[in-house]
Amino acid sequence: AxxxxxxxxxxxxxxxxxxxxxxxxxxxxxxxxxxxxxxxxxxxxxxxxxxxxxxxxxxxxxxxxxxxxxxxxxxxxxxxxxxxxxxxxxxxxxxxxxxxxxxxxxxxxxxxxxxxxxxxNHGPVIPGIEHVISSNEAFHLKELPKRIVIQGGGYIALEFAGIFAGYGSDVTVVYRGENILRGFDEDVRKHVRAEMEKRGITILTGCTVTKVDKHGKDFTSHLSGGSSIASDQVMFAIGRxxxxxxxxxxxxxxxxxxxxxxxxxxxxxxxxxxxxxxxxxxxxxxxxxxxxxxxxxxxxxxxxxxxxxxxxxxTIPTAVFSQPEIGTVGLTEEEARAQFSHVDIYKT
Missing domain, CATH: 3.50.50.60 (FAD/NAD(P)-binding domain)
Known part of the structure; x- marks a missing residue:
């Protein structure tokens, strides 16, 4: 216009x-x-x-x-x-x-x-998928869940894990990969995970939610490894x-x-x-x-x-409002090593 x-x-x-x-x-x-x-x-x-x-x-x-x-x-x-x-x-x-x-x-x-x-996007249809909320519904929950299971390991999953933990919820993060924040620097991934776990957030990697049962107001999330977790809410943040x-x-x-x-x-x-x-x-x-x-x-x-x-x-900068927060721009160390014969790494 x-x-x-x-x-x-x-x-x-x-x-x-x-x-x-x-x-x-x-x-x-x-x-x-x-x-x-x-x-x-x-x-x-x-x-x-x-x-x-x-x-x-x-x-x-x-x-x-x-x-x-x-x-x-x-x-x-x-x-x-x-x-x-x-x-x-x-x-x-x-x-x-x-x-x-x-x-x-x-x-x-x-x-x-x-x-x-x-x-x-909730991914493949699993039994009980109708009980799962996304970030859309998380903004309008009638009450704060005492316990929540969040599936995902990217921006949205980790941001909401920090949010709910900060307000006092018991938070479990479930992610299929070997570590959270795929695509970020290895140092950053390890540091964020360690700090989140220090705050009492449970992070389970290498597994997925295969089924969600509802009993009254409570839910049971069954994991691919055979274990299960009880919670008041189940949220998927595995992509869009x-x-x-x-x-x-x-x-x-x-x-x-x-x-x-x-x-x-x-x-x-x-x-x-x-x-x-x-x-x-x-x-x-x-x-x-x-x-x-x-x-x-x-x-x-x-x-x-x-x-x-x-x-x-x-070269697009990006920020993840996890707790601690992450800001990044440019190549990751892994990408730099793949492109160049010599890479200098500086840390402080």
């Missing part, structure tokens, strides 16, 4: 996407709150005398909801102020230039940008899949990348159809908010700003 284009945004749920509504922002609020318990314990050493304390999960969730609602209003206002129209409806492709809104209205456009993001279903992609001729299940795009974020582009998690390239923003900006510059820009995905 800033380049003078006539723009419509079709959004079937809430404005702001994964990050604002059910991702980084509410997650960070939960993380910040979970640190307070530790700070209260540390306070005595600094001369503070703090009386009896209590924590109310419902208050945290309600205040988080207020902040998310405020942010959503801000995102909507920004889009409308730019001169774009917001359609609160799902849009489905009928051909390369035509979209049908859930309201029944048909819209035509010279260019179409798909940015539908992704959704939690691109939201490509029921968008009319096949009808319009938009190809899916067989390697990752996302929409196939070239270096300009162009799909197999000349006037249709895709950015962000729906392409399943680098599923990080700032990357999606950059890809969207490059699309606008290229197509409407007469300034062709390709996004360089080579």
């Amino acid at each position: 800033g380049y003078g284009a006539r723009v419509m945004v079709a959004e079937e749920y809430r404005m702001g996407g994964t990050c604002v509504i059910r991702g980084c922002v509410p997650k960070k609020l939960f993380v910040m709150g979970s640190h307070v318990h530790q700070e209260i314990e540390d306070a005595a050493g600094f001369g503070w005398s703090i009386g009896e304390v209590s924590f109310d999960w419902a208050t945290l969730v309600a205040n988080k909801d207020k902040e998310i609602a405020r942010l959503e209003r801000a995102y909507t206002t920004n889009v409308e102020k730019s001169g774009a129209t917001v359609a609160k409806a799902r849009a489905v492709l009928e051909d390369a230039h035509t979209l049908r809104l859930a309201t029944g209205e048909k819209v035509t456009a010279k260019y179409i940008l798909i940015a539908t993001g992704g959704a939690p 899949h691109p939201a490509v279903a029921n968008l009319g992609l096949e009808t319009a001729g938009v190809a899916i990348n067989p390697a990752n299940g996302g929409i196939q795009v070239d270096g300009w974020s162009k799909t197999s159809v000349d006037n249709i582009y895709a950015v962000g998690d729906v392409t399943h390239r680098f599923n990080l908010t700032p990357v999606a923003i950059r890809e969207g900006h490059a699309f606008a510059d290229t197509v409407f700003g007469k300034r062709p820009v390709q996004v360089d995905h080579a």
Whole structure:
């Protein structure tokens, strides 16, 4: 819209996407709150005398909801102020230039940008999979679970493990690999695991949840090794899949990348159809908010700003709000050793 284009945004749920509504922002609020318990314990050493304390999960969730609602209003206002129209409806492709809104209205456009993001993926269907929650539901739990089993070893699993442990839950992490944080430096993986275990989080690697039984309000998670764990909640955070279903992609001729299940795009974020582009998690390239923003900006510059820009995905910084937190950029030691004959390692 800033380049003078006539723009419509079709959004079937809430404005702001994964990050604002059910991702980084509410997650960070939960993380910040979970640190307070530790700070209260540390306070005595600094001369503070703090009386009896209590924590109310419902208050945290309600205040988080207020902040998310405020942010959503801000995102909507920004889009409308730019001169774009917001359609609160799902849009489905009928051909390369035509979209049908859930309201029944048909819209035509010279260019179409798909940015539908992704959704939690529970993996293979197992008995009792209907009892398992994802990070989406974790933000809206009616009460704090006393015991929770979290399957996964990446960003989301470890962030929520730290969150629940900080609020006093008994947390067990189950991960199929030999160690958490696959793809990160070996030193970092070992350090984070050791620190999490020091905080009382149980980490079981080399196994998976094969079945979940429900008895009243309680659950039993059966593991591939033969053991089982009782809990009040079971959460899977084993990855996300691109939201490509029921968008009319096949009808319009938009190809899916067989390697990752996302929409196939070239270096300009162009799909197999000349006037249709895709950015962000729906392409399943680098599923990080700032990357999606950059890809969207490059699309606008290229197509409407007469300034062709390709996004360089080579060196992307990333942060994991585990406890302790991790920040990383560039090659891992393993990748560096694979590429170069000599590698210097510095530690402090």
